[in-house]
Amino acid sequence: MTNPARVERSSADLSPDADLLPSVAARHACRTGMAWSTAGVAKGFVQGNLAILPEKLAASFHRFCQLNPKPCPIIGISDVGDPRIPALGIDLDIRTDVPRYCVWRDGEVVEEPTDIMAHWRDDLVAFVLGCSFSFEEALLAEDLPIRHIERDVRVPMYRTNIACNPSGPFAGPMVVSMRPFKPADAIRAVQVTSRFPAVHGAPVHLGHPHSIGIADIAKPDYGDAVPVADDEIPVFWACGVTPQAVIAAAKLSFAITHAPGLMLVTDLKNKQLAVL
Amino acid sequence: MTNPARVERSSADLSPDADLLPSVAARHACRTGMAWSTAGVAKGFVQGNLAILPEKLAASFHRFCQLNPKPCPIIGISDVGDPRIPALGIDLDIRTDVPRYCVWRDGEVVEEPTDIMAHWRDDLVAFVLGCSFSFEEALLAEDLPIRHIERDVRVPMYRTNIACNPSGPFAGPMVVSMRPFKPADAIRAVQVTSRFPAVHGAPVHLGHPHSIGIADIAKPDYGDAVPVADDEIPVFWACGVTPQAVIAAAKLSFAITHAPGLMLVTDLKNKQLAVL
Numbered sequence: 001m002t003n004p005a006r007v008e009r010s011s012a013d014l015s016p017d018a019d020l021l022p023s024v025a026a027r028h029a030c031r032t033g034m035a036w037s038t039a040g041v042a043k044g045f046v047q048g049n050l051a052i053l054p055e056k057l058a059a060s061f062h063r064f065c066q067l068n069p070k071p072c073p074i075i076g077i078s079d080v081g082d083p084r085i086p087a088l089g090i091d092l093d094i095r096t097d098v099p100r101y102c103v104w105r106d107g108e109v110v111e112e113p114t115d116i117m118a119h120w121r122d123d124l125v126a127f128v129l130g131c132s133f134s135f136e137e138a139l140l141a142e143d144l145p146i147r148h149i150e151r152d153v154r155v156p157m158y159r160t161n162i163a164c165n166p167s168g169p170f171a172g173p174m175v176v177s178m179r180p181f182k183p184a185d186a187i188r189a190v191q192v193t194s195r196f197p198a199v200h201g202a203p204v205h206l207g208h209p210h211s212i213g214i215a216d217i218a219k220p221d222y223g224d225a226v227p228v229a230d231d232e233i234p235v236f237w238a239c240g241v242t243p244q245a246v247i248a249a250a251k252l253s254f255a256i257t258h259a260p261g262l263m264l265v266t267d268l269k270n271k272q273l274a275v276l
Numbered sequence: 277m278t279n280p281a282r283v284e285r286s287s288a289d290l291s292p293d294a295d296l297l298p299s300v301a302a303r304h305a306c307r308t309g310m311a312w313s314t315a316g317v318a319k320g321f322v323q324g325n326l327a328i329l330p331e332k333l334a335a336s337f338h339r340f341c342q343l344n345p346k347p348c349p350i351i352g353i354s355d356v357g358d359p360r361i362p363a364l365g366i367d368l369d370i371r372t373d374v375p376r377y378c379v380w381r382d383g384e385v386v387e388e389p390t391d392i393m394a395h396w397r398d399d400l401v402a403f404v405l406g407c408s409f410s411f412e413e414a415l416l417a418e419d420l421p422i423r424h425i426e427r428d429v430r431v432p433m434y435r436t437n438i439a440c441n442p443s444g445p446f447a448g449p450m451v452v453s454m455r456p457f458k459p460a461d462a463i464r465a466v467q468v469t470s471r472f473p474a475v476h477g478a479p480v481h482l483g484h485p486h487s488i489g490i491a492d493i494a495k496p497d498y499g500d501a502v503p504v505a506d507d508e509i510p511v512f513w514a515c516g517v518t519p520q521a522v523i524a525a526a527k528l529s530f531a532i533t534h535a536p537g538l539m540l541v542t543d544l545k546n547k548q549l550a551v552l
Contacts, residue, residue, distance in 0.1 A: 183481045190466040191478060202467060205459045207483050207509045233483045276552055 021045075026265040027089065027097040035099045035114045037261045039133065046199070046270055047263035048075055048088070048128035049240035050098055051247065052116075052256035055080050058125035060168025064246070065127065067165035071174050071242035073130040073198050075268070081122035088266040094126045100259035102244075107251030116256055124256075129240050130199035131263055132177055134270040138192050144185050147226040154261060155179070156220035157239050161213025162204065164242065172249040176204060176236040178217070180228040186235050193237065198273045205236040212236065222260065297321075302541040303365065303373040311375045311390045313537045315409065322475070322546055323539035324351055324364070324404035325516035326374055327523065328392075328532035331356050334401040336444030340522070341403065343441035347450050347518035349406040349474050351544070357398035364542040370402045376535035378520075383527030392532055400532075406475035407516050407539055408453055410546040414468050420461050423502040430537060431455070432496035433515050437489030438480065440518065448525040452480060452512040454493070456504040462511050469513065474549045481512040488512065498536065 020028070022042035038047055053061050058080070065072035076088040083095045096115045103111040103119055113119075132155065136146055148155045155177045162174040181189055186206060194202040209217050217234060218225050222241055228234050247255045258264060296304065298318035314323055329337050334356070341348035352364040359371045372391045379387040379395055389395075408431065412422055424431045431453045438450040457465055462482060470478040485493050493510060494501050498517055504510050523531045534540060 183483050183487065187466050187479050187482060190463050191470050194467050194470075203463050206463060207459050208507055211459065211507045231484055231487050 021267060023089065023265045023267045024091065027092060030099050030265075031093075031096045031115075033114070035262070038099060038263045038265055039261065042265045044137070044269055044271070046075065046266045046268040046273065047131045047133045048266055049131050049243070050094070050101075050256070050258040050264050051127045051129065051243045052094070052124050053127070053252070054121070054254060055123045055125055057169065057252065058127075061127065061170055061243075064164070064167035064170035064243075065129070067167055068174070068242070069197070070200055070204060070238035071164065071240065073200060074127060075130050075198055076128035076266070078126040080125055083120060083126070085126065085128060088128060088264070088268060090267070092266070094264070095120050098258045098264050099262040102257045102259050104247055104252060104255040104257065106253055107248045112259055119256060128264055128266070129243065130273070131240050132200055132237060133263070134199035134273060135193045135196045135237070137270050138196060138274075139189055142188060142192050144181065144189055144192070147180050148224065151226060153224035153226065155223050156225055157222035157241055158209075158214045158236075159221045159245060160205075160236075164246065169250040169252065170246050172246040173213070174204070175222070175239045175242040175245050176212070177223070177239040178220070178226075178234050178236050180226065180232040180234050182231065183233055186233045189235055195274045195276055197275060199270075200238050200240070203235045203237050207233050209234060209236075297543060299365065299541045299543045300367065303368060306375050306541075307369075307372045307391075309390070311538070314375060314539045314541055315537060318541050320413070320545055320547070322351065322542045322544040322549065323407050323409045324542055325407050325519070326370070326377075326532070326534040326540050327403045327405065327519045328370070328400050329403070329528070330397070330530060331399045331401055333445070333528065334403075337403065337446055337519075340440070340443035340446040340519075341405070343443055344450070344518070345473070346476055346480060346514035347440065347516065349476060350403060351406050351474055352404040352542070354402040356401055359396060359402070361402065361404060364404060364540070364544060366543070368542070370540070371396050374534045374540050375538040378533045378535050380523055380528060380531040380533065382529055383524045388535055395532060404540055404542070405516050405519065406549070408476055408513060409539070410475035410549060411469045411472045411513070413546050414472060414550075415465055418464060418468050420457065420465055420468070423456050424500065427502060429500035429502065431499050432501055433498035433517055434485075434490045434512075435497045435521060436481075436512075440522065445526040445528065446522050448522045449489070450480070451498070451515045451518040451521050452488070453499070453515040454496070454502075454510050454512050456502065456508040456510050458507065459509055462509045465511055471550045471552055473551060475546075476513050476515070479511045479513050483509050485510060485512075
């Protein structure tokens with residue numbers, strides 16, 4: 001469970017060595033106690049959602065991601081039983097380098113440790129999926145205002161009536177995140193995020209929340225509500241919380257994910273993910 | 277004025293010579309009497325809006341187009357007094373190759389001839405601007421349904437409260453065309469049309485007609501109304517009718533345009549206009 005002493009550390013601990021990449025420094029900080037949100041950490045570097053599953057479920061989950069690339073864009077996979085993912089960071093250790101984990105048993109979170117050394121097994125496979133922090137950086141670079149960042153709250157997220165394509169035990173609704181924009185900015189946001197399919201890409205919906213099963217935009221299923229003005233359009237992107245909702249719905253006997261908002265920081269640069 | 281005998285000709289007259297490009301055949305047909313809409317004529321070839329102005333106004337109008345590239349994307353300009361535009365078609369004669377023209381005097385259409393041989397002057401400059409037919413072809417190729425084409429009516433067009441950037445006597449509101457889409461199709465339509473900046477490019481607005489000064493979506497200022505369903509989003513593109521509205525507002529002593537929907541067919545291919 002949480003070690004309160006670790007949570008107390010300040011962000012001043014993040015970069016003890018000026019020679020390290022900011023992403024490497026962030027992972028080292030996680031190893032030595034950083035257990036808070038990675039929003040704004042190691043700017044410019046790709047952060048990832050995490051799903052760790054036993055090998056016997058990994059093929060089904062891999063196919064689930066393949067079938068649902070907008071909510072589940074894979075940016076890295078470990079070998080079976082190997083906690084390293086060199087493509088995302090030479091020294092990366094998936095057991096220690098995320099600030100906080102959720103350990104799932106029978107579809108419930110039973111523990112939220114800051115490392116998973118005690119849970120690691122030779123049959124586990126780690127999947128790292130793209131995250132909206134990357135496209136939000138691109139939106140901000142275009143001077144498109146992001147409401148939940150302005151308000152310093154979590155992005156609002158909603159379960160929808162859009163069914164994911166099922167694979168084995170993995171099935172369920174797509175979860176989406178929402179950002180309100182003026183119409184011309186919504187059009188620009190479609191263009192900007194279309195360049196980044198590895199981090200959810202273009203929106204999946206805009207304008208009619210009821211059409212995708214969202215009864216009340218003021219009541220997100222995850223994260224925090226933000227206001228949508230009368231002259232704005234709510235724009236919805238596929239969300240990396242989808243696999244967590246699917247893992248919960250499948251009542252898997254065992255799985256590990258990151259704690260929402262406390263992501264894996266990789267050595268990839270966001271700008272490397274642009275397809276054009 | 278209109279020669280009724282010419283209007284009676286059928287589209288069977290369009291391709292008398294199988295060796296001609298369809299676009300060349302269409303222009304030849306215009307020379308010999310075709311005086312109907314060019315919608316669907318010479319599929320795959322770029323059609324253009326036309327504005328012909330005296331040289332003393334041409335520099336101001338050219339700058340107006342430069343300042344307002346979404347409604348006024350230039351695809352060709354003649355030399356002063358020269359009725360040819362070889363870049364758009366080797367044999368092209370701007371005086372005869374449009375099905376029907378509007379001759380403007382003091383901001384009013386005073387004549388709608390099928391050629392302008394009697395109006396041509398050594399000081400005239402012809403501007404050809406991209407037209408939505410090109411991006412509609414791209415939308416249809418993506419299986420995105422276009423309501424006014426399904427209903428075989430003209431696209432609905434509206435004067436907005438979006439001010440064009442003025443240049444000399446040229447000033448006034450942007451005119452937009454509207455196509456309703458389901459939200460996911462609206463997002464795809466933004467992506468598809470973004471590839472074609474030479475033919476109006478990405479939409480300028482979606483979702484809130486009142487925000488851009490459209491009081492009643494059911495009452496277009498030009499063209500025909502089409503229904504927008506409750507689960508659809510009205511999507512608005514800058515429209516090539518804008519320069520005609522501006523020419524009318526400026527009450528120019530003399531100008532010539534094409535008649536709406538009766539365009540110049542060029543030898544450019546629509547697919548050549550894609551920027552990626």
